[in-house]
Amino acid sequence: MAPTQAPAPPAPPRRTALLLRLLVGAQVLYVLGVAGAGYATTALGKAVALAAMPADLTTLKTTDFVRLRYAAATVPLAQWRGPAAPRARQSVYVLLAPTGGPAEAAVVGVFAEEPATAPGQAVLRGWVTDVFPRTLGLRYGLERYYVPAASPLRQDRAPRPLRVLVRIAPWGQARIVAVEEIVGK
Structure with a gap:
């Protein structure tokens, strides 16, 4: 009898990948916003x-x-x-x-x-x-x-x-x- 392999784990759903990308994008925008506000304060203040x-x-x-x-x-x-x-x-x-x-x-x-x-x-x-x-x-x-x-x-x-x-x-x-x-x- 041949050894049985465990089934491969299911691929993550597209929804999870999309949510992860949105989360990373939001973090990048936040960091850019904080840096931009600092530079704007220095320039316009x-x-x-x-x-x-x-x-x-x-x-x-x-x-x-x-x-x-x-x-x-x-x-x-x-x-x-x-x-x-x-x-x-x-x-x-x-x-x-x-x-x-x-x-x-x-x-x-x-x-x-x-x-x-x-x-x-x-x-x-x-x-x-x-x-x-x-x-x-x-x-x-x-x-x-x-x-x-x-x-x-x-x-x-x-x-x-x-x-x-x-x-x-x-x-x-x-x-x-x-x-x-x-x-x-």
Whole structure:
């Protein structure tokens, strides 16, 4: 008697192959969309300079990222412009105005709703982290920065003041473009 072979597994249905192709196509479109939004933010966004300090340079020994602590991350509670008192984890719009020259932008007000801007002003989206009796703690989603290998930040022993150049797109997305040391401070 001849040995019997197990039947070959059935070929995958066309529907499964089509679904797999659609899934891969959707992932490719998503990645291209994220990259395109980043490039569009850099090209079309309004340039704003923010003052910052590296939170801890010792992390650069084990990772390529540094946390930035912005001067605009703590603002007086008197700058709050909302119908009700601010609360933690609340989305806010921070109105920034240039201080003149290449200096950093200053916070004009913190709003619950997107404010109208005058020429030269920009709106940076963020959220409230802490509400203190006299100040608000804010985050912008720009606190983590990749430090390239050739950056002078890698050679610094002590934190020095930084100027963080940010581009803010008309649709609200923000992106760090460059980080420079402030000379003379």
